[in-house]
Amino acid sequence: SQQGEEDPQALSIQEGENATMNCSYKTSINNLQWYRQNSGRGLVHLILIRSNEREKHSGRLRVTLDTSKKSSSLLITASRAADTASYFCATDEGAQKLVFGQGTRLTINP
């Protein structure tokens, strides 16, 4: 089952612009994570935000979490061609597993 719904499903922007992706989920969570996947390869962990945190930064990444709305957003600033990938949010269900959204396919145009 898919816990997260991501929006938009696809996003195409120019290099240097900011990219924002949103994720909504259904049940209570302990934490939410964002992952990146390049072209059908393995997932790379980007950032983890706990349920008692509202915002977190890591380099050019900024993640927000609104537990009252059961939603999170990932902002990538000053995008680069290398940021072209699919981005997934994942929530824990407290049972040793991650539940992933369908992902946002991000394309950075040079």
Added chain:
Amino acid sequence: KAGVTQTPRYLIKTRGQQVTLSCSPISGHRSVSWYQQTPGQGLQFLFEYFSETQRNKGNFPGRFSGRQFSNSRSEMNVSTLELGDSALYLCASSLQGAGMEETQYFGPGTRLLVL
């Protein structure tokens, strides 16, 4: 530290056959999880092993099974393959497991094609 490795990387099988996929976690990691990724269903959790015990299982038929060895390496087996089993199979390792607020480290995946 070496990352998570999966073998083989690519596999072609025919319907009715069985297949075994292998995953070697990062040294020291005791939790190994398996996920199936398809265009239609996305990333779906298969099962998770910790110290040779299956702790959680996703909603997959009994044809999907797994095990973990004392060195934390894990295998998953799919018997009586169906066309719909064609997918990218990903394993992930961590120290204690996804529910422990840990980063999951993913391998490159095994791409299985069932003809």
